[in-house]
Amino acid sequence: xxxxxxxxxxxxxxxxxxxxxxxxxxxxxxxxxxxxxxxxxxxxxxxxxxxxxxxxxxxxxxxxxxxxxxxxxxxxxxxxxxxxxxxxxxxxxxxxxxxxxxxxxxxxxxxxxxxxxxxxxxxxxxxxxxxxxxxxxxxxxxxxxxxxxxxxxxxxxxxxxxxxxxxxxx
Numbered sequence: 001x002x003x004x005x006x007x008x009x010x011x012x013x014x015x016x017x018x019x020x021x022x023x024x025x026x027x028x029x030x031x032x033x034x035x036x037x038x039x040x041x042x043x044x045x046x047x048x049x050x051x052x053x054x055x056x057x058x059x060x061x062x063x064x065x066x067x068x069x070x071x072x073x074x075x076x077x078x079x080x081x082x083x084x085x086x087x088x089x090x091x092x093x094x095x096x097x098x099x100x101x102x103x104x105x106x107x108x109x110x111x112x113x114x115x116x117x118x119x120x121x122x123x124x125x126x127x128x129x130x131x132x133x134x135x136x137x138x139x140x141x142x143x144x145x146x147x148x149x150x151x152x153x154x155x156x157x158x159x160x161x162x163x164x165x166x167x168x169x170x
Contacts, residue, residue: 031056034122034147037170041065044114048072048134049125049148050082050090057122058085066120070113072106072133089113100128100155102136110137117142126150132157140165 012022031053045066047057050073071082071090079090111117117139126148134144
């Protein structure tokens with residue numbers, strides 16, 4: 001059981017939608033929302049964080065026409081699931097602690113996936129370092145969709161990259 005404020009809940013008619021399907025509406029809807037911020041057709045997409053919503057994003061990005069999808073995930077179980085769901089590549093890494101700084105090895109590996117970085121980086125983990133990984137991994141004119149939720153302030157490691165590379169944050 002969980003206690004939530006009524007204002008954040010949606011009533012579900014279980015005569016029309018089975019509970020085991022209804023429970024997927026929120027994470028699936030969030031993944032659809034994040035993946036439809038930009039046109040993914042024919043592009044390279046990096047999904048930073050392959051938890052439930054990130055795994056749905058792998059499927060949705062493919063359905064929306066992404067040519068190549070890379071998952072970035074430290075948890076082996078989630079990384080293996082991303083591969084099973086069709087990610088072309090999954091980067092496994094050891095988190096660098098609470099540092100907000102990007103992981104240079106992760107960024108290098110993601111940038112090698114596209115000609116000069118990926119077209120779209122979707123940040124699903126909510127970690128400050130992951131946001132900076134996403135920003136540094138996209139090509140010039142690329143898109144970053146920050147979606148992972150954490151409370152508190154975030155530090156952008158190199159804000160000038162957003163301007164000089166002409167990035168769009170959604």
